[in-house]
Amino acid sequence: MKKKTMNELIEELKKDEQVEHWHEIKAKPAQTSPVPERVNEKLKKALEKRGVSELYIHQKEAFERVMDAEHVVTVTPTASGKTLCYNLPVLQSIVEDQTSRSLYLFPTKALAQDQKSELNEIIHEMDVPIHSETYDGDTSPAIRQRVRQAGHIVITNPDMLHSAILPHHTKWVSLFENLKYIVIDELH
Template sequence: KTLCYNLPVLNTLLADPTARAMYLFPTKALAQDQYAGLQAIIDAAGVDIKTYPYDGDTPAAERKLIRQAGHIIITNPDMLHSGILPHHTRWHQLFENLRYVVIDEMHGYRGVFGSHVANVIRRLKRICRHYGSNPQFILASATIANPGELAGKLIEFDVEVITRNGAP
């Protein structure tokens, strides 16, 4: 499932080194796992794409480097809410050039947590507009009955649902 968003994101970043992407995962543990997998792809390809996890455990000394040099920021909704959006002026390079927002494990964003995440995404979109960017949102999920409805509620956009598995 991750290749369906990693490949277009990496392709865009290779074509435009100023472009940026943000990946949201519901937990730090999942974010760390996905970071390791993505970094393995980048290392195997031998390309210069800087990918960093950014969460509550990120050392203060590394945060400035991540803000300035990160092509892909891997985080979670709570860190986006409390550590990135309130400090958007420090993250201007990200927001000015944000091309993709990937939201994985979408099926976990229901109920109160889903409402919270929808509000955080609403704030993210407003800040992106302020900096002149209009990122494409890519949402991925395990099999659920209503992926289009849930995705539409989370990001408040019309969505195109892709369910066909093209894997060999």
């Protein structure tokens, strides 16, 4: 049996009697803006090395609002750059104040690992001592202590927050005393 191409599958769906209406939204050119001046030079260079020379409008607006101490919810399609909406202000804040801490909550371990990998690539490019650490059920006791004491960005999930972090909040003094941002990915 020959595999169908995407176009063949779409044409088949269009003809399906169970499809009542078919509407296509035409593509629009991306709306971008220069990276804000207040973004640290090392962070700008790290973005440029990753091919980001401008931000999408929603990324710039999110950055500016968060830096102005506003709460932000970003709702955009998959692969639209939501991650930079929170990584930019978090990294900027840590560069400005090494005591700044952030808590990232992801619903799944796989998503947390993907996001940590992307975050660490930017941190590596910045060449700044920023520690992003995962705190989950597989984190060894030795690493857990390091995360509690020196993690600028603690990446975890709701279950670990409720079962291992909040009940032991006295061990997390550095995080909670300096917590600037809480990022909830997959808000729904």
